[in-house]
Amino acid sequence: MSNACVVGLQWGDEGKGKFIDILADEYDIIVRYQGGSNAGHTVVIDDSKFIFHLVPSGILHPDKQCVIGNGVALDPAQLLKELAELEEHNIPTANKLFVSDRAHLVFPYHKQLDLVSESEKGDEKIGTTGRGIGPCYADKMSRTGIRVAELYHPEHLKNRLKEVVQEKNKILRDLYNAPPLSWEGMYDEYIGHAARLSPYVCDTVELLNNAIKASKRILFEGAQGTMLDVDFGTYPYITSSNPSVCGVSSGVGVSPKHIHNIYGVMKAYTTRVGRGPFPTEMDGELGEAVRKRGDEFGATTGRPRRCGWFDAVAVRHAVMINGVDSAILTKLDVLDREETIKVCVEYKNSSRSYVTFPSDLVLISDCEPVYEEIPGWLEDTSGITDKDKFPEKAMGYIRFLEKTLELKITMVSVGPERKQVIRISDE
Ligand code: GDP
Ligand code: IMO
Ligand code: MG
Secondary structure (H helix, E strand, C coil): CCCEEEEECCCCCCCHHHHHHHHHHHCCEEEECCCCCCCCEEEEECCEEEEECCCCCCCCCCCCEEEECCCCEECHHHHHHHHHHHHHCCCCCCCCEEEECCCEECCHHHHHHHHHHHHHHHHHCCCCCCCCHHHHHHHHHCCCCCEHHHHHCHHHHHHHHHHHHHHHHHHHHHHHCCCCCCHHHHHHHHHHHHHHHHHHEECHHHHHHHHHHCCCCEEEECCCCHHHCCCCCCCCCCCCCCCCCHHHHHHHCCCHHHCCEEEEEEECCEEECCCCCCCCECCHHHHHHHHHHCCCECCCCCCECEEECEEHHHHHHHHHHHCCCEEEEECHHHHCCCCEEEEEEEEECCCCEECCCCCCHHHHHCCEEEEEEEECCCCCCCCCCCHHHCCHHHHHHHHHHHHHHCCCEEEEECCCECCCEEECCCC
């Protein structure tokens, strides 16, 4: 029996949601291990479009279980909203979704601090999603966070909230000149959330390890992308968790020896939301055209995504860190109209070139991308389902990426829908 993980190999929004939904067919349990409602994972089935922020993207499969692990920053109001939306579509979640009692909760003060600290930074801001993710994980690490299990001890919760909100109010007032928050209102709100979430809450560490003993197959769902990883991404322009496979074990309480297969998802070009280095970013008009064709607007915030050419230097770094076994290439159709497609194969500054991603952002800012040019196929690929009907030049682009990344691409996506997928080789 083998378990697998799906990770993003760029700066997020690679199309992970679509492929988790597709791969879920072969697994029993789908598990989110990090991130929070900063994620926006899209699944399109015929006329229905679902965007999941916290609920694992396998939830649409009637016979699968889904787990939100301890490593997720859990915003209970957002989760309840998603559950209500699923109910409206007659998609059951009872006895199907399990939420870790160890997950850290996102509170209104986390979102408030996220927003005020960003606006204080002015031009230096990260461009966060404003979902309170950084402040929630900061509290986890500084041991002032409040976990799901604490919701079920009202007196204890009251005391914790009083104490924490008092401290946050000092920060809000003294550092940001922002209005204080009331712990009483928060307490009432979270006691309400606790009651509604209680059927879902359990010890998911036990659940998952028992499932492994029973030879159930698990699919771990990464959110964000490796280049946003707090340790391996473009720090400080990153998110505050480990989206790479490195986050799985601590994010769910399962030994790394139980992760057997790692799928990397990458777009045929690059996008990034928010600020930070982006060596292959396209200039104005071209960037606009790709954004329009690829519908590159954030699934969580609606912000326009910055667009650029495929960056093999960044993806090589992500492939190495994750130990990717095979890649899934998405949004190839978006390049259908390009006469020439560029791929950045190395970075170069006045003294040397780099084929893997440098850790030093100052150094990166002095580098220029070195491109190879590949002829475009100038054909509509969105209706192709058979590998043999694929334009030769499109296959040439895929083979070029495989060669420069030293990685096998097994599936290619040519549209948002479940069925718009071409298997080009076996795993
Ligand atoms: P995720 O965060 O990695 O799950 O990706 P998002 O859902 O944020 O963004 C991917 C977007 O591209 C979504 O709107 C998908 O419906 C869409 N999408 C996924 N695969 C393809 C594809 O192959 N072609 C096109 N045109 N759109 C795709
Ligand atoms: P999915 O799972 C793309 C980016 C934000 C910002 C940085 C920090 O849909 O791929 P945060 O709110 O996490 O503190 O913001 O990370 N970011 C994402 N970009 N896709 C995501 O998720 C993202 N989640 C966070 O835009 O640059
Ligand atoms: Mg997304």
